[in-house]
Amino acid sequence: MSTPLTWDLGLVTVRRVGPEEAPTVLDIVQEAFGARPPLDPPAAALQETEETIATRLSSYGGLVASVDDRPVGALVMDPVGHTVYLRRFAVRPEAQQHGVAHAMVAAAVEAADGFADLTVIAREELPHNVRFWEKQGFHEVARHSPDIELRRPLRTHVVEVPQPDEMRELGERLATQLRAGDLLVLTGELGAGKTTFTQGLGTGLGVRGAVTSPTFVIARVHPSEVGGPALVHVDAYRLGGGSDPRAELDDLDLDADLDAAVTVVEWGEGLAEGLAESRLEIRIVRALTVDELIDDRDPRRVEITPVGPRWHDVDWSAVDADLHHEGATH
Template sequence: MNAPYDPHAVAPAGAPTATAQLTVHSPEQMQELGRRLAKLLRPGDLVLLTGQLGAGKTTLTRGLGEGMGVRGAVTSPTFVIARVHPSLSGGPALVHVDAYRLGGGLDEMEDLDLDVSLPDSVVVVEWGDGKVEDLSEDRLHVVIGRTEGDETVENDEREVVITGVGPRWAAADLSPLAG
């Protein structure tokens, strides 16, 4: 990744964490990672996605949607801010939020009623750093970064660090995410 990543930087001091780090070599593998991650998620889970433009946040979320069996194509919600994808199989809905255009914190996102959606859904927030952490003491923080190398060469390889924060994730086995 472009800068060293400290998984404890996403968690309050003393908060329990679990971490997995892996390399993804293509958009197809990023989508597959989303499908594997979906198997670990349950209603009430909050997932924050961090990475530069084009890192693969929406591709990962597309895989989550496939793995959760939700209705509708998962696309970037940049202009609508949030999309709700109901489950086709009785599972939780996927609420996909893009906070890129939102400058404030949780107050600005209050109109989205994420606190109401969270208990019954899996809420995934792209660009949510510093904006939605207060929704839950338990969350998954996924950081996607390009691998080191020549930035002028097209490179689909990404380093992904997944950190589970809080009691929900403290004893979680994130090793299945490595494939």
């Protein structure tokens, strides 16, 4: 049966449902999947009946999204081990491109509290759908043609950043949650906004000196001007790649104690495990493909994944206030 749990996300309201809502879910699924291009083999969703949908909903339920009280989106939640599969994810054609799918993902993140991650299955023949999931923070973990399995850790906090000024503001707000000894591992392609984000961190921490790319100096130390931790900004791409990256940093003879500083390591994937047990892994990616760009808009998606016990008490609402986010950290 339906639970009273609902999410009001702007114009979209998402509610938790059970087997009694099988007719509603089936109607949305049939309309959405029926409007897709023909696939070979056909989507299994087209073979669903009220009985099979009711059976699926009897385990962990599902979600129905409504606009102006009209149901326009639905999905079934299927827990398997530590993950929750989002199955029969469907939005009526006339309601697509209006934020319904985004709202359903955000609600699914909340509804799956206690699980490790969310998983979806997408079709290779539908690259637009694959791109949507990637924009929600999902990453490919397996491929069995024509199916692609994508997964998003539930602890990942996803923020959409439309403009560079807002990237800087995001960094500034995150700085309010940081303390001495914290490590941030920052990745993203050239021009993604890593330095802009770090400039915001420097402003929020109140450090001295202009924060620029550390490419030509490997590392820079920015002392605090407000009695807080210094900011150590490192280009891991130019470290030696040895078995002890912490020792390599120490060998740089930085004028800062890393345990008394906030350390930001660019291009740090693969090195983080040797630097600290607790860290923030931050990935910045372009939210749109080249053919999706409109005018000068080139928004970014920032994926913040906390690792370790240090981050259990972080107030994420203070970090992304007034910015668009796709789910909270668990």
